[in-house]
Each structure stands twice: as structure tokens, then as C-alpha cells.
Amino acid sequence: MHFSRRFFILFFPFLASAASLRSAAAAQAFIIVDAQTGYIFEEQEPRKKLQIGSLTKIATASVVLDWAERKSGDLNQVVTIPQEAFAGSLENNIGFQPGDSITLRDLLYAALVQSDNIAAYTLAHHVGAQLGSLLPSDAGSKLTPVDAFVAQMNALAKQLKMERTRFVNPHGIDYKVKPLPFSTAEDMARLTRYAMNKASFRFYVSQRQRQISFDRAGHRFNYALRNTNELLGKNGIDGVKTGRSARAGDCLILTSNREPEVVTQGKAITVYPRRLIVVLLGSTNRFGEGVGLVQRGWQLYDQWAATGRLADSKKLL
Secondary structure (H helix, E strand, O other): OHHHHHHHHHHHHHHHHHHHHHHHOOOOEEEEEEOOOOEEEEEEOOOOOEOOHHHHHHHHHHHHHHHHHHOOOOOOOEEEOOHHHHOOOOOOOOOOOOOOEEEHHHHHHHHHHOOOHHHHHHHHHHHHHHHHHHOOHHHHOOOOHHHHHHHHHHHHHHHOOOOOOEOOOOOOOOOOOOOOOEEOHHHHHHHHHHHHOOHHHHHHHHOOEEEEEEEEOOEEEEEEEEOOOOOOOOOOEEEEEEEEEOOOEEEEEEEEEEEEEEEEEOOEEEEEEEEEEEEEEEEOOHHHHHHHHHHHHHHHHHHHHHOOOOOOHHHEO
16 A cells, blocks of 8 residues: 555656646647757647748748848837738727827837737838838839738748748738748747847847837827737746637747756856747647646756757757
8 A cells, every 4th residue: 555655656747747748739739949959859740831820920020120130220210000001900909090100119019019910010011111122123113012021021931941831921810811821830939049039029029018109190199018928927938929810720939948057067167048949839728738838848858958968960940
């Protein structure tokens, strides 16, 4: 009797982790990755082409931030929200109207924190016009500003070896859209690694709330954004983005951060940054499954670190 009780106590944690793993696998696809090396800890259908909804806005923000860095674009520049930004978008929680003026920076907050479609389109419309002017005149003149911007999103995807991804718009709307956009858990992990290398992006997606301002006919309006990522601040989670559509189901990308680990061997000191990326596509319980995958990821990370952080080249993004 005494032996059986010990047996139960010893194996109970294993049963719990196995149960959490089964529930995690309910999503259509997921992947858990070390952000520093791209080492893949665990995956399910990582290359399956799926719709990703507003996870698309990670690519949108990346193109905007790249443009700002490389072309000295001013994110404090005030731009006008065009009429076309409202086409196909069924939600307008902020209450924007055509002709409202707002900074690019506040549009980035609106797109990343509260996943606003109108903000994402307006960013693409403005920055796309700048990008289009940099193309050869025959190519640039044939593209609308948003088309030029989406072309740059796809160029970034190609650069990052996101070979099973197609972006067709800056917000991820997939209702009555042809051709359909798609990506994979693996490709979105590649994109997230890239985006999270930018301190500005990390800051935007870590904000639980943020006040933005816009002007309409001489009147100033303020709006308090609320982050759609309910897990921010829990289990070291400091980003990244939610996505949802009828086709995509519920999608979620999380990053979880721990203090860097300092390892001393003789006179050599090595500092290991510790950050996980979790991508979850086609879920019915994204926040519950997301927590389970983050916990599972840190278990696997600790085992990996304890055995010397060997990274099989076949298991790298």
C-alpha cells in the first residue's frame, strides 16, 4: 500500500502534463520555438496552410517599422484615414471616420494592441504610397499604394523563407476575398522572431492598454485601447498578437520571457537570452491552450538547457 501511494505521487505530474498536451493538440496547428536560436521544441501540423486572421498585422507592422528605419520615415507624421479603409471591415470599435487625422505611431498601436483593421489599412495606404514612389515608374504606376505595400509584405515573407505564406491585404480579412491569404504555424514563428528583434515592436505588443488621439474637423478625440491578448503579464508573456475569422478560427501568437541565464565555465561567461515563441492556429480555446503550450515550452526548454542546448539543424526554423 505504501509503495502504490508513492507510485501515484511520482507519476501524477506526468499525467497532468500529458493531459495538458492532449488539450493543446486540439488546435489545427501549433509550434513552440526558442526565439534566440529558432530551435523547435514541439510542433503539430507546422506546415499546414491555414488562414491566420489578424496575425497578418505582424507583417504589416514589420513593413512599416522597416520603412521607418531604412527610409527615415517619421512615425509621428500625421496622416488622413481614407474612405477605402472602411471597405470590408465589419468592426469599427474606435469610431474612426473617413478624413480623421492621426499619427502613424497611434495607428500602429491601434493595429497591434486592439487589432484595428481600419488602422492597418491606413498604415498600408500611406506607407505603400511611399514604397510605390521608390519603384521604377512603370512598376510603381501600376500598383495602388495598398498593393505596393502588400507586395512588400510578401517580399518580406520571401526574405524570411516563409515559403507557404501569401498575404493579400494588410489586415487579414478573408471574407469574400480572392485569392485567399494563408500561412503556417512555422512561417508565423519565423515572422515573429523577426518582428520581436525590434525593440519598438516588442514595446507595442506588450502594452495592455494605450491611449491614442485623432482629430476630426478641428476636434480632438481620445480613445483608450485595450489589448486583445488576455494573457499579457502572465507566465512571463509579453506579446504578441491575436487573430480570428470564421475561416481561421481563433489564432494566437505568444512570447514568454525569462531573465537571461548566465553560465560560468572557468573564465568564460556565457549569457543565454530566454524567450519562447508559441504559435497556435485554428483553436477553439486559444488562451487556455496558449497557457498550456507556454508551460509545456518552458519544461522542454529547461530539459534542453540542462543537456547543453544542442540544436539539431533539422529542427531549426
